[in-house]
Amino acid sequence: MSDDFNMSMRKFLKQVGVTSQQKIEEAMRDAGVDExxxxxxxxxxxxxxxxxxxxxxxxxxxxxRE
Incomplete structure (x- = not known):
């Protein structure tokens, strides 16, 4: 696989991880959930x-947390 391909895939996966965490945290706040x-x-x-x-x-x- 090319360096450009690997870099674009890593960039996409980083975006997925960051935005997914933000959405989960936002949904928990909106639901009034204490993590x-x-x-x-x-x-x-x-x-x-x-x-x-x-x-x-x-x-x-x-x-x-427990």
């Missing part, structure tokens, strides 16, 4: 790439 309350949330991220027929799903748990 220190110890509640757990099931999360799912679906990645699709047009032209590659790729669909990749990642699931996990987001947990507040």
């Amino acid at each position: 220190t309350a110890g509640k757990r949330y099931e999360a799912k991220m679906v990645l699709t790439v047009d032209g590659l027929e790729l669909e990749h799903t990642v699931t996990g748990t987001i947990a507040g």
Whole structure:
């Protein structure tokens, strides 16, 4: 893979990570959720790439401090 390709992929993935965290934090604030309350949330991220027929799903748990 070329350096340009790797750089563009890393830039995209960084944007996904940063904006996803911001959206989760915003949703928690809007819902009045205290992240220190110890509640757990099931999360799912679906990645699709047009032209590659790729669909990749990642699931996990987001947990507040216990």
